Amino acid sequence: MPLINAQPRRSSSFLAIVAAALLSLTVLPRAASAEALLLIEADTGKVLQADNATYPWHPASLTKLMTLYVTLQAVKQGRLTQDSLLTVSPIAAAQSPSKMGFGPGTQITVDNALKMMMVKSANDMAVVLAEGVGGSVDGFSAMMNDTAARLGMTQTRYVNPNGLPAEEQVTSARDQAILARAVIRDLPEYEYYVHIPAIRFGKRVTRNFNKLIGRYPGADGFKTGFICASGYNLVASATRNGRRLIAVVLGANSGQDRAVKAAQLLERGFSTNTLAWLTPSLGTVDNLAPIAATPPDLRDEMCGPKRKRPASDEDETVANALSGDAVLSMFQPPTLRPVDMIAAAPEPTQPVVVYTGPTRSGPALIAAEANDAERQQAAKPSKKKARTAKKKSPASEGPEASVDQAAPKGTKPRTAVIVDTNKPAAGAKPAGAKPAGAKSADAKPSAAKPAAPAKPKAAAKPASGGAVSDAKPKS
Numbered sequence: 001m002p003l004i005n006a007q008p009r010r011s012s013s014f015l016a017i018v019a020a021a022l023l024s025l026t027v028l029p030r031a032a033s034a035e036a037l038l039l040i041e042a043d044t045g046k047v048l049q050a051d052n053a054t055y056p057w058h059p060a061s062l063t064k065l066m067t068l069y070v071t072l073q074a075v076k077q078g079r080l081t082q083d084s085l086l087t088v089s090p091i092a093a094a095q096s097p098s099k100m101g102f103g104p105g106t107q108i109t110v111d112n113a114l115k116m117m118m119v120k121s122a123n124d125m126a127v128v129l130a131e132g133v134g135g136s137v138d139g140f141s142a143m144m145n146d147t148a149a150r151l152g153m154t155q156t157r158y159v160n161p162n163g164l165p166a167e168e169q170v171t172s173a174r175d176q177a178i179l180a181r182a183v184i185r186d187l188p189e190y191e192y193y194v195h196i197p198a199i200r201f202g203k204r205v206t207r208n209f210n211k212l213i214g215r216y217p218g219a220d221g222f223k224t225g226f227i228c229a230s231g232y233n234l235v236a237s238a239t240r241n242g243r244r245l246i247a248v249v250l251g252a253n254s255g256q257d258r259a260v261k262a263a264q265l266l267e268r269g270f271s272t273n274t275l276a277w278l279t280p281s282l283g284t285v286d287n288l289a290p291i292a293a294t295p296p297d298l299r300d301e302m303c304g305p306k307r308k309r310p311a312s313d314e315d316e317t318v319a320n321a322l323s324g325d326a327v328l329s330m331f332q333p334p335t336l337r338p339v340d341m342i343a344a345a346p347e348p349t350q351p352v353v354v355y356t357g358p359t360r361s362g363p364a365l366i367a368a369e370a371n372d373a374e375r376q377q378a379a380k381p382s383k384k385k386a387r388t389a390k391k392k393s394p395a396s397e398g399p400e401a402s403v404d405q406a407a408p409k410g411t412k413p414r415t416a417v418i419v420d421t422n423k424p425a426a427g428a429k430p431a432g433a434k435p436a437g438a439k440s441a442d443a444k445p446s447a448a449k450p451a452a453p454a455k456p457k458a459a460a461k462p463a464s465g466g467a468v469s470d471a472k473p474k475s
Helices: 001-028 060-076 110-119 123-134 137-151 173-188 187-192 253-272 273-280 298-303 325-331 338-343 364-392 400-403 414-420
Strands: 036-041 046-051 085-087 107-109 196-201 204-207 221-227 231-240 242-254 351-352
Touching: 036 123, 036 173, 036 253, 046 253, 060 110, 060 123, 060 173, 060 187, 085 123, 107 110, 110 123, 110 187, 110 196, 110 351, 123 137, 137 173, 173 187, 173 221, 173 231, 173 242, 187 221, 221 253, 221 338, 231 253, 231 298, 242 253, 253 338, 253 400
Parallel strands: 196 351
Antiparallel strands: 036 046, 036 242, 085 107, 196 204, 221 231, 231 242
């Protein structure tokens, strides 16, 4: 008899420990940090974990999820098709990187623009779509805001279609989860746009910035984002045994970190499904109460001088395991940890071919690929200079993240400034000093000799650079 009574006591004690541990994962506040985390069920909207989920945040390139949604709604309504040709305007071509870099007048289909925008996070393609659907950036932004209001995204406001830095562009983890659910619910036939592993344009292959794609089992969406003010953002989804979860991470400290944290959230959600009765209900995502606050500005933390390495999506920084992983391990056999999944090489995949011009197939597609590859080859010198200038910038933020390098309104882009400052300043020498190699310019006309033009080569050696204005421009 005593033995029979002892077992329930041990069981009750064990369950109490487990319940307390799970309660700490879902209800008790974590240590203060500039980060927002949210995990929900896609079908029901049930909240499984919420930390700062309704705190206002700058969306960065998560904005492109709404650009995708509004564009594809226009396609469903018959206002344009995936094969409709759109033209790159001067405004689109002038967007800051990350971008495809097509010149004004280039034509591209809606389908290809969407693929480039979602995988490469191309800011110019977002504007191309905005102008094609809404007539202008402002017109499309109004459509985005109307859609957000209809979906119940009460904390979101858009002023551009790509997420380039703007104080007024605000969202929350709650609202991004609501939008992800809307994409799944309303656009099932177009969902492949949110989980394309890679694209190939000409000879250039670009992998999806969402590191869960091809690494985390069942990963099937959505989008990444980064600007210095927001930190690294990610909306991610995965499906296991017919159950789909959506994880939102805002304000992570690196591209790797956001992926690991999203994987940990998803792993916890899938692992605790059978223990749902132990955790208190957090309601549904729509019912999370908004917080009235100012979005955090993580610029100093993400891109300030204290950061050892420039902020970049290629950053290999990883997150420490979140508390609770040890608890969950008691209920499942040992598996590869999320941090190891994200650090692993992605599954081999065939990149989706994208191209300029009208929809093509067969020999016409091959010809289009070859033509785009030739254009890439011809543009290499100028792009090499741009990459060199970018490396010299102390706040270079990588492919997608470079959206934050946009210069303030009314100023030149940072890249142009870097290139210009590499040129010798006109006032590098005192006004009365004669620059090296300029002797013939000061001589009297009668003293000019035929041999004089041949001398600047030897005279241009001094580091002062005073003869640059006389030298032939470099190609």
